[in-house]
Amino acid sequence: MDTRSTGTSGTRGSAPAGDAAIAVDRLTKRYGEVTAVDGISLTIAPGSVTGLLGGNGAGKTTTIAMLMGLVLPTSGTVRVLGVDMLRARHRVLHRINFQSPYVDMPMRLTVRQNLTVFGRLYGLDRLRDRIAALAEDLDLSHLLDRPCGRLSAGQKTRVSLAKALINKPELLLLDEPTASLDPDTADWVRGHLEGYRKRRGATILLASHNMPEVERMCGRVLMMKAGRIVDDGAPDALVARYGRATLEDVFLDVARGTGLAAQ
Numbered sequence: 001m002d003t004r005s006t007g008t009s010g011t012r013g014s015a016p017a018g019d020a021a022i023a024v025d026r027l028t029k030r031y032g033e034v035t036a037v038d039g040i041s042l043t044i045a046p047g048s049v050t051g052l053l054g055g056n057g058a059g060k061t062t063t064i065a066m067l068m069g070l071v072l073p074t075s076g077t078v079r080v081l082g083v084d085m086l087r088a089r090h091r092v093l094h095r096i097n098f099q100s101p102y103v104d105m106p107m108r109l110t111v112r113q114n115l116t117v118f119g120r121l122y123g124l125d126r127l128r129d130r131i132a133a134l135a136e137d138l139d140l141s142h143l144l145d146r147p148c149g150r151l152s153a154g155q156k157t158r159v160s161l162a163k164a165l166i167n168k169p170e171l172l173l174l175d176e177p178t179a180s181l182d183p184d185t186a187d188w189v190r191g192h193l194e195g196y197r198k199r200r201g202a203t204i205l206l207a208s209h210n211m212p213e214v215e216r217m218c219g220r221v222l223m224m225k226a227g228r229i230v231d232d233g234a235p236d237a238l239v240a241r242y243g244r245a246t247l248e249d250v251f252l253d254v255a256r257g258t259g260l261a262a263q
């Protein structure tokens, strides 16, 4: 489904392709027999927070990887911050960053060394100050000289967020940013990301299985199933349209093909 054509989804988050932070057209990725992403088209407005929801294997990570230029599409186009990612991604990579708790940092390097390496990759000035400020923000100051391999899962998640914010990205792609965090820390991280987005005017695309998180943070939700975007709208609009009590109920209907999703 081309999400630009849905009546309900001219919602907080879509944009004319020329102005969009992300504009994807008929994007497809096949791995041999498996079609991971199946001809999706969408636009995402600058400064918005959009959730990407879908069950395991729906195609979320593959979509994000193509937005980053890490995975080459089989067909279709991807424009990020106005730049064609297939032709000129080097022009825009310094304005983007990515976070996933499933991508490990070099384990023997300390937190400070890891952040220094990433900061240098981005060619940042005043890197010591930037790392100190991030460490202060993300409660990492006491961990800066500890090897990443000796951190707890939640501490690693905070380091990966520091890495994701090091270049003050205009576009932040997040793959389950609060996985492994206790509820208190997860809540704090969400608040931090919301504050960052407001201060920076950044655009956030967030893949998550945490429905309350998506309801809190996202003005718009894209529902993926089997490589396609099967629905698109504001969380409260989706809940109302499916006649359900929560976004989790909507997710279950979409995943199982029940309720409105069966029609």
Ligand SMILES: Nc1ncnc2c1ncn2[C@@H]1O[C@H](COP(=O)(O)OP(=O)(O)OP(=O)(O)O)[C@@H](O)[C@H]1O
Pocket: 031, 034, 035, 036, 037, 054, 055, 056, 057, 058, 059, 060, 061, 062, 063
């Ligand atoms: N490198 C690969 N080679 C072959 N198949 C792949 C590869 N990467 C992903 N796939 C397949 O593509 C489909 C989409 O995978 P993807 O990781 O994008 O899903 P996802 O929505 O992120 O899932 P999850 O919620 O489990 O992380 C799955 O069927 C997966 O097995």
